[in-house]
Amino acid sequence: MTATQFRTCPLCEATCGLSITMNGDRIQSVRGDDDDVFSHGFICPKGTAVKHLQEDPDRLRAPLIRDGETLREANWEEAFAAVERGLGAVIERGGKDAVALYAGNPSVHSLSATVMLPMLIRALGSKNFYSAASVDQIPKHVSCGLMFGDPLLIPVPDLDRTDYLLVLGANPWISNGSLATAPDFRGRLEAIGRRGGKVVVIDPRRTETATGADEHLFIKPGTDAFLVLALAHTLFDEGRVDLGDLEDHVTGLADIERIVEPFTPEAVAARTGIAPDDIRRIAREFSDAPSASIYDRVGVHQHTFGTLTSWASDVVNAITGNLDRAGGRMFPLAAHAQPDPEEPRGRGWSTGRFSSRVKGYPEAFGQLPVATLADEIEEPGDGQVRALVTIAGNPVLSTPNGRRVAAALSSLDFMVAVDPYVNETTRLADVILPPPPLLSRHHYDFAFYQLSIRNVANYSPPLQTFDGPDEWEILARLALVMSGGSAAADPHLVPAMGLQYLIDRAVRPGGPLEGHDPGAVATALEGREPVEQILDLRLRSGPYGDRFGDVPDGLSLAVLEANPHGVDLGPLTPRLPNALRTVSGKVELAPEMIAADIPRLLADLERPADDMVLIGRRQLRSNNSWMHNVPAMVRGSNRCTLVMNPADAARLALSEGAGARIVSRVGEVVAAVEVSDEMMPGVASLPHGWGHDLPGVRLSVAGANAGVSANDLTDDALIDPLSGNAALNALPVTITPAEISGNGHAPGSSSSGSPSKVVDASA
Numbered sequence: 001m002t003a004t005q006f007r008t009c010p011l012c013e014a015t016c017g018l019s020i021t022m023n024g025d026r027i028q029s030v031r032g033d034d035d036d037v038f039s040h041g042f043i044c045p046k047g048t049a050v051k052h053l054q055e056d057p058d059r060l061r062a063p064l065i066r067d068g069e070t071l072r073e074a075n076w077e078e079a080f081a082a083v084e085r086g087l088g089a090v091i092e093r094g095g096k097d098a099v100a101l102y103a104g105n106p107s108v109h110s111l112s113a114t115v116m117l118p119m120l121i122r123a124l125g126s127k128n129f130y131s132a133a134s135v136d137q138i139p140k141h142v143s144c145g146l147m148f149g150d151p152l153l154i155p156v157p158d159l160d161r162t163d164y165l166l167v168l169g170a171n172p173w174i175s176n177g178s179l180a181t182a183p184d185f186r187g188r189l190e191a192i193g194r195r196g197g198k199v200v201v202i203d204p205r206r207t208e209t210a211t212g213a214d215e216h217l218f219i220k221p222g223t224d225a226f227l228v229l230a231l232a233h234t235l236f237d238e239g240r241v242d243l244g245d246l247e248d249h250v251t252g253l254a255d256i257e258r259i260v261e262p263f264t265p266e267a268v269a270a271r272t273g274i275a276p277d278d279i280r281r282i283a284r285e286f287s288d289a290p291s292a293s294i295y296d297r298v299g300v301h302q303h304t305f306g307t308l309t310s311w312a313s314d315v316v317n318a319i320t321g322n323l324d325r326a327g328g329r330m331f332p333l334a335a336h337a338q339p340d341p342e343e344p345r346g347r348g349w350s351t352g353r354f355s356s357r358v359k360g361y362p363e364a365f366g367q368l369p370v371a372t373l374a375d376e377i378e379e380p381g382d383g384q385v386r387a388l389v390t391i392a393g394n395p396v397l398s399t400p401n402g403r404r405v406a407a408a409l410s411s412l413d414f415m416v417a418v419d420p421y422v423n424e425t426t427r428l429a430d431v432i433l434p435p436p437p438l439l440s441r442h443h444y445d446f447a448f449y450q451l452s453i454r455n456v457a458n459y460s461p462p463l464q465t466f467d468g469p470d471e472w473e474i475l476a477r478l479a480l481v482m483s484g485g486s487a488a489a490d491p492h493l494v495p496a497m498g499l500q501y502l503i504d505r506a507v508r509p510g511g512p513l514e515g516h517d518p519g520a521v522a523t524a525l526e527g528r529e530p531v532e533q534i535l536d537l538r539l540r541s542g543p544y545g546d547r548f549g550d551v552p553d554g555l556s557l558a559v560l561e562a563n564p565h566g567v568d569l570g571p572l573t574p575r576l577p578n579a580l581r582t583v584s585g586k587v588e589l590a591p592e593m594i595a596a597d598i599p600r601l602l603a604d605l606e607r608p609a610d611d612m613v614l615i616g617r618r619q620l621r622s623n624n625s626w627m628h629n630v631p632a633m634v635r636g637s638n639r640c641t642l643v644m645n646p647a648d649a650a651r652l653a654l655s656e657g658a659g660a661r662i663v664s665r666v667g668e669v670v671a672a673v674e675v676s677d678e679m680m681p682g683v684a685s686l687p688h689g690w691g692h693d694l695p696g697v698r699l700s701v702a703g704a705n706a707g708v709s710a711n712d713l714t715d716d717a718l719i720d721p722l723s724g725n726a727a728l729n730a731l732p733v734t735i736t737p738a739e740i741s742g743n744g745h746a747p748g749s750s751s752s753g754s755p756s757k758v759v760d761a762s763a
């Protein structure tokens, strides 16, 4: 007896539709959903892995609590009681700032976690909130916050209509895209060429995306800001600046002209490795194209000029008239978003409302840089972090100087992890609380529909039952403990307060439900679990919502339930100026904070190049650090190797398959070499998310294919000062020949912390 159900894949930002055929309780097959309104049947190898993730014997089915040196299974009451005791004691001794929270990447892929996280952060009331955003995209939040007044108002490349796409630091053929939700990103790029457009990729590695593009240019890592400002310089120089329809809604154009003055193509050529003629030609092609946009992503955000590069890219988009126009970079309007007001109104946005205790780093986007978490744990004094809550995160493998992070976590008084695995990070916890498996959860992409290249909405109900609390309930109970209450109190209280707040906001004057009775709205939402009530409210009061009867054909959760292949809300439409939240009500092209950082960039122009720098490399069969326990993810070419150019290999006495010792300021690893001219000379590439052979990890498949961790090399002292993002790319390293063991690294070359929570002094 088989039954087929449709649901959105939650594993990356692309939001593909899956078609899952069940035979009774067993998953018979996972395929792409041909009828999905957005993905039309596309699926990648990770999508099919949901079957393994659901069935993985290593996935935790019950909480674990620490018993001396081991973690033992416990029931939920016991586990929450241990959390209450552990966090309670730390808060009593050190106050709320003594507890830190780290939210990892899958927390934005979980409906429950997305809805509950803000409530948890508020309940915690600690300045020590960290997330994977500060190893990823926080420069984009900062530049958009400053330019548009809202860090979540992020324009995405209008892939399906663009005539010219300039890709900086992204490899969407493999990653399937980021800050641009587009299932089958590769197919959409190929379509640009078919309709006569052009895709140009700027990357220190000739990536899969570069190979499929019309043109690829190598760039020296970390120098994209120079390139983009030289493009802007050329546009001014050749009289090609044209704001188009935005003419009346932009300020700061004269400042931009002054800022870009020194960045001539000749001035940046040596530093970037790109010839002046190429820079001028690209600027001309870009401005001549009927529509165009720069698509900048992690390769340019994860370095010390991340915010400047993100900002400069959107400046070029704006001054060529491509911001907010079809085929350029446009602002999505998600089904759950707040509708735009009649005219722009805002209070502006800034960073630095508080600073980190040890290094004085400014807060950005409500959080501190995860690169400084170990400082906050290790440095004694008032406000020292003594407990950590991780939610869907693996900072030991995914944040800089991972060995130091592991040692710091080992020294904590208490640590709790909400996570389905005992991995490199959670092995150090005192309590692990496992969320339900993927297919036992409801899903709606709060985060990624805000970044989608088409406006779509899709809801997936749970497909299987699960024995244990839902993730919203786990987080609600944590919130109760953090706010000084008891984990045994009714968890519904937490989302109920959140819901009430949202209702009150929606019915007030100027709100989308103005004139509605809040009690009647609450009653209309009854009969669903709390997170779904919040989702239903957001949909019904959103830009396409039914407004509780005011708009008869409008959206609601019931409408999404009746459309399992999703609802297509059409291509993106212009949203400026109304969507702006700047004080001026205009796009701020040259925010003060950005202008003040330009001298730092100019100083770097003169810096001599490093001999060898390391960059990352995403692999098709990986998902950051956590999917290597799926057997299909560690087969074939998916290996943790160091790729380098033949000239570098020869110069450094290395050859294909040989071992290379890679040494940075903070650590060293040994990996097998792959020689390929896909790398720019002077640049080597090592993927992140490997290094699974640490003591205490319970990942049988991943452990047998361990690899080494790139973040044992990345330097926690290198950050982008404007956003706090870690500079994971363009890392100076030295590389020498070394002996290598069977699984690709030197014996004993990684030893991050220990499961017995003893500080590893050698780390």
Ligand SMILES: Nc1nc2c(c(=O)[nH]1)N[C@H]1C(S)=C(S)[C@@H](COP(=O)(O)OP(=O)(O)OC[C@H]3O[C@@H](n4cnc5c(=O)[nH]c(N)nc54)[C@H](O)[C@@H]3O)O[C@H]1N2
Pocket (backbone or CB within 6 Å): 012, 013, 105, 136, 168, 169, 170, 171, 172, 174, 175, 176, 177, 178, 202, 203, 204, 205, 207, 219, 220, 221, 222, 223, 224, 297, 298, 299, 300, 615, 616, 617, 618, 619, 620, 621, 622, 623, 624, 625, 729, 730
């Ligand atoms: N298969 C797979 N898919 C994933 C993930 C995964 O781990 N595996 N992770 C997901 C996540 S969390 C994210 S955020 C997205 C990220 O998605 P992308 O942003 O597409 O990330 P990458 O594939 O790492 O591509 C970054 C590119 O930048 C290049 N690069 C490095 N340094 C520089 C530089 O200084 N300048 C320029 N111009 N380029 C540079 C690298 O060579 C690389 O090709 O992918 C998501 N999708």
Ligand SMILES: Nc1nc2c(c(=O)[nH]1)N[C@H]1C(S)=C(S)[C@@H](COP(=O)(O)OP(=O)(O)OC[C@H]3O[C@@H](n4cnc5c(=O)[nH]c(N)nc54)[C@H](O)[C@@H]3O)O[C@H]1N2
Pocket (backbone or CB within 6 Å): 103, 104, 105, 106, 107, 110, 132, 135, 136, 298, 391, 392, 393, 394, 395, 397, 398, 399, 418, 419, 420, 421, 423, 435, 471, 616, 617, 623, 624, 625, 626, 688, 689, 710, 711, 714, 728
């Ligand atoms: N050197 C280098 N480092 C990088 C990057 C790079 O390009 N180079 N990329 C960075 C980027 S873009 C990112 S986003 C980060 C990711 O960094 P993290 O988010 O810290 O790490 P992940 O590897 O995504 O680990 C996710 C964790 O969530 C757990 N998990 C999976 N699903 C769920 C769920 O539904 N609920 C809960 N509670 N837990 C779940 C997994 O078991 C795993 O422990 O890595 C960053 N690190």
Ligand code: SF4
Pocket (backbone or CB within 6 Å): 009, 010, 011, 012, 013, 014, 015, 016, 042, 043, 044, 045, 046, 047, 048, 176, 183, 184
């Ligand atoms: S591209 Fe992303 S969303 Fe689509 S199937 Fe693969 S992992 Fe899932």
Ligand SMILES: [Mo]
Pocket (backbone or CB within 6 Å): 105, 136
């Ligand atoms: Mo990411």
